[in-house]
Amino acid sequence: DQQVKQNSPSLSVQEGRISILNCDYTNSMFDYFLWYKKYPAEGPTFLISISSIKDKNEDGRFTVFLNKSAKHLSLHIVPSQPGDSAVYFCAASRQTGANNLFFGTGTRLTVIP
Amino acid sequence: GAVVSQHPSRVICKSGTSVKIECRSLDFQATTMFWYRQFPKQSLMLMATSNEGSKATYEQGVEKDKFLINHASLTLSTLTVTSAHPEDSSFYICSARGVRGSSYEQYFGPGTRLTVT
Numbered sequence: 001d002q003q004v005k006q007n008s009p010s011l012s013v014q015e016g017r018i019s020i021l022n023c024d025y026t027n028s029m030f031d032y033f034l035w036y037k038k039y040p041a042e043g044p045t046f047l048i049s050i051s052s053i054k055d056k057n058e059d060g061r062f063t064v065f066l067n068k069s070a071k072h073l074s075l076h077i078v079p080s081q082p083g084d085s086a087v088y089f090c091a092a093s094r095q096t097g098a099n100n101l102f103f104g105t106g107t108r109l110t111v112i113p
Numbered sequence: 114g115a116v117v118s119q120h121p122s123r124v125i126c127k128s129g130t131s132v133k134i135e136c137r138s139l140d141f142q143a144t145t146m147f148w149y150r151q152f153p154k155q156s157l158m159l160m161a162t163s164n165e166g167s168k169a170t171y172e173q174g175v176e177k178d179k180f181l182i183n184h185a186s187l188t189l190s191t192l193t194v195t196s197a198h199p200e201d202s203s204f205y206i207c208s209a210r211g212v213r214g215s216s217y218e219q220y221f222g223p224g225t226r227l228t229v230t
Contacts, residue, residue, distance in 0.1 A: 002156070009154070034218075043117070043206050043221030044157070089156065100172075101147075101219060103156040 003027045004092050006104035014112050019077040021107050023090035026071065030092035034101070035064060035075045038087045047088075048075070080111045115141050117209050119222035126197055127230055134192045134225045136207030142187035143209035147219060148180070151204040163190055187211070197229040 005024045013019045023033075031052035036044035050057040050064045050073070057064050063076045077084055087108045091101040116139040126132050136146060145164050149157040161177075163169040163184035171177045179201075181193040190209075194201055204226050208219035 004156070036221075041122075041224065041226070043119075043208070043223045045221070046218055049218070100159050100162070101157075103158075105154070105156040 004090060004102045004104040006090060006107050008107050010108040012110045012112060013080045015082055016079045019080045019109055021075040021088050023073045023104050024071055025092050029094050032093045033073050034091045036089045044089055082111045082113050085109055085111045115220040117220045117222040119207055119225050121225060123226045125228045128198055129196055131193055131195045132197055132227060134205055136190045136222050138188045138209040141211045143211040145210045146184055146190040147208045148192050149206045199229045202227055202229045
């Protein structure tokens, strides 16, 4: 039962343009969301997070948007750079409950120079 | 950011043997460590959660007698795959959470690729 879903396995974007990665979740108990970046043969690296009390969080070129009613979040990268090419995982957790992070299946982003 | 190491990075073993994977937090004390498993083109699946000095909590469907987890110190957790079979071949990743990170940030190790022949 995949509670966090990333329906786009891959995305290609031209350098300098915006990359938008999407994530949907089914469990309404989730109230903390994270994005991780992963290179091949490496562990995920934390990128940005958002609590359910917010609908937007920004950190440099990275912005995460949360739409609780739609159970949807997205990661915007602008401008995209070739070094952003990696697999991006979204993850969800329950602040007041378990330690568990529930991960999506990942989206491979390729930024074309 | 916080550094978590894993050893070995890659291991090949024969069916029936046991393999130990180490996970270390290098610059912070990890009160909680997590073990994940990732199959190709799939998401990371949590296998177990371990707190220092206590028994690990396993996720449903994960055999505790097959995947032995020890969290003997605040900087070291080990995962031992006992009597390995080819279907145990996977990418195993640990993560650590402790006093250095925020409450819900987990710092991940680089992973261990296990191949059972």
